[in-house]
Amino acid sequence: MATEVEEHVKAHTHDGIGLIRFNRPEKMNAIGALTRQQLAEAIKQAERDDAVRVVVLTGSGRAFCSGADVTEMAQGAGMRTPEDVGNVLRNEYMPMLTRLRTMPKPVIAALNGPAVGIGASFALACDIRIGTPESYLLEAFVNIGLAPDGGVSWLLPRLAGTGIAYEMFFTGKPLSASDAHRLGVINRIVPADRLEEEVRELAAQLAAQPRGALAGAKRAVNHALESSFEQALEFESYLQEAQAASPEFAEGVQNFLARRAAKK
Amino acid sequence: MIAAMAYEHIQVEIEPPIATVTLNRPKVLNALSPALIQEMTGALASLDADESVQAVVLTGGPKVFAAGADIGDMADRSAVEQLTRDQTGRWGPLAGFTKPLIAAVNGYALGGGCEVALMCDLIVAGETARFGQPEINLGIIPGAGGTQRWPRTAGKYAAMEVMLTGAPVTAQRAYELGIVNRVVPAEMTIPLAKRFARQIAEKPPLAARLAKEAVLKAFEAPLAEGLASERKSFYFLFATEDQREGMHAFLEKRKGVFKGR
Numbered sequence: 001m002a003t004e005v006e007e008h009v010k011a012h013t014h015d016g017i018g019l020i021r022f023n024r025p026e027k028m029n030a031i032g033a034l035t036r037q038q039l040a041e042a043i044k045q046a047e048r049d050d051a052v053r054v055v056v057l058t059g060s061g062r063a064f065c066s067g068a069d070v071t072e073m074a075q076g077a078g079m080r081t082p083e084d085v086g087n088v089l090r091n092e093y094m095p096m097l098t099r100l101r102t103m104p105k106p107v108i109a110a111l112n113g114p115a116v117g118i119g120a121s122f123a124l125a126c127d128i129r130i131g132t133p134e135s136y137l138l139e140a141f142v143n144i145g146l147a148p149d150g151g152v153s154w155l156l157p158r159l160a161g162t163g164i165a166y167e168m169f170f171t172g173k174p175l176s177a178s179d180a181h182r183l184g185v186i187n188r189i190v191p192a193d194r195l196e197e198e199v200r201e202l203a204a205q206l207a208a209q210p211r212g213a214l215a216g217a218k219r220a221v222n223h224a225l226e227s228s229f230e231q232a233l234e235f236e237s238y239l240q241e242a243q244a245a246s247p248e249f250a251e252g253v254q255n256f257l258a259r260r261a262a263k264k
Numbered sequence: 265m266i267a268a269m270a271y272e273h274i275q276v277e278i279e280p281p282i283a284t285v286t287l288n289r290p291k292v293l294n295a296l297s298p299a300l301i302q303e304m305t306g307a308l309a310s311l312d313a314d315e316s317v318q319a320v321v322l323t324g325g326p327k328v329f330a331a332g333a334d335i336g337d338m339a340d341r342s343a344v345e346q347l348t349r350d351q352t353g354r355w356g357p358l359a360g361f362t363k364p365l366i367a368a369v370n371g372y373a374l375g376g377g378c379e380v381a382l383m384c385d386l387i388v389a390g391e392t393a394r395f396g397q398p399e400i401n402l403g404i405i406p407g408a409g410g411t412q413r414w415p416r417t418a419g420k421y422a423a424m425e426v427m428l429t430g431a432p433v434t435a436q437r438a439y440e441l442g443i444v445n446r447v448v449p450a451e452m453t454i455p456l457a458k459r460f461a462r463q464i465a466e467k468p469p470l471a472a473r474l475a476k477e478a479v480l481k482a483f484e485a486p487l488a489e490g491l492a493s494e495r496k497s498f499y500f501l502f503a504t505e506d507q508r509e510g511m512h513a514f515l516e517k518r519k520g521v522f523k524g525r
Contacts, residue, residue: 216449219391219449223391226436235447235448235449238448238449238452238456239449239452241452241455242449242451242452242455
């Protein structure tokens with residue numbers, strides 16, 4: 001009898017949308033060694049596959065992702081020594097989170113529930129977040145005696161401001177969906193039973209946009225986050241020059257003129 | 265007017281007053297085989313002599329600059345064979361190229377590939393560029409100037425990290441270390457390098473040549489000797505037609521027309 005490998009992460013592509021779903025609902029989608037391996041593969045494939053024009057990251061069941069599988073950590077499956085902790089962050093989480101932030105296509109987090117610890121990192125590394133009233137973000141590290149990781153020391157101050165970030169890191173208390181929405185950390189909140197459809201609509205809309213233009217926006221923002229205003233202007237001008245040479249631009253201008261002519 | 269010459273491992277495109285040399289073995293990530301090196305250095309030697317060309321872009325194309333030497337060709341060679349073939353000593357026409365040379369780097373510039381980039385005068389890097397000297401992973405060290413040119417530009421500590429860990433640095437890091445002039449979207453790397461080349465090609469060629477020579481001298485000579493040499497070149501340029509033209513054009517508020525004389 002062949003042993004069946006558990007599917008901790010499900011990935012499938014449909015109509016240009018690459019859906020990646022945490023799939024351990026019985027563990028609130030906690031991330032263990034196998035999850036990391038499957039998630040890394042799914043993210044890598046989503047980046048490489050030209051058929052994928054938009055990526056959606058979501059969870060199954062009640063949670064988006066409850067963070068690292070602490071039970072597994074305590075049992076020491078692949079994460080025992082302090083050095084191992086560092087190595088998992090550097091060698092496994094870092095490439096995944098970097099890839100989400102830099103892949104030349106939009107990545108949407110559909111926050112079907114809580115995003116905790118490294119789960120919050122995955123939510124915050126996406127480009128856009130859509131939540132439900134049941135969503136919340138929690139930097140739980142302090143509750144088990146750890147400092148923040150998974151890029152949140154960089155992401156959260158930028159998205160929510162340093163005051164909110166510090167409060168979350170120091171207290172280990174959640175940021176509710178409504179607060180996250182008010183701060184702009186979550187783009188919008190929809191009823192839980194509408195989440196899938198709303199995200200699909202948004203993803204379909206983005207999948208139909210000129211892909212080079214979207215990739216350019218993402219590259220420009222990522223570049224700007226690490227540069228001065230002048231450098232950002234310069235980078236934009238090169239980016240726009242490349243984009244202006246693309247068929248997307250020629251087609252976009254044609255369509256614009258045709259639409260205007262039709263209105264007259 | 266574009267003239268192309270026939271090569272097997274590289275492409276040479278001459279669009280006066282600039283030329284572009286493209287390493288063209290994409291299937292092997294532009295590995296620097298003896299045949300490729302021979303073609304490249306040969307092409308550079310003839311471009312150096314070509315009066316229609318004033319600046320040259322050296323690139324590996326849109327995906328990769330050069331991922332290093334041809335290891336398959338090297339793995340079982342003896343020290344004596346390496347010495348007598350002296351492959352790494354055959355970069356003279358590149359290192360000694362007298363006209364401005366601009367590297368347009370996308371993707372990997374590793375090992376010999378990185379050293380080739382460091383022999384150029386300006387480096388334009390795409391976001392995808394990675395610079396590194398992974399030789400140590402193979403039980404050797406860089407052999408085409410890497411250990412000397414890295415510390416002279418990026419400093420001792422960055423050079424040590426690159427040499428001793430074998431890990432490549434990103435385009436952005438290379439920019440911070442000062443070995444890259446611009447980091448741009450990958451599709452703009454070659455166009456921007458060509459723009460630099462055209463901008464430089466409009467300058468009086470003798471001044472460009474002596475400016476390059478003077479800057480390179482800074483890596484070779486003690487300050488007093490470098491300054492003396494600079495001063496001689498400075499005075500020498502007053503013997504050229506282009507100096508007269510340049511200064512009179514400036515006074516007459518018009519654009520100078522330079523002849524390289």
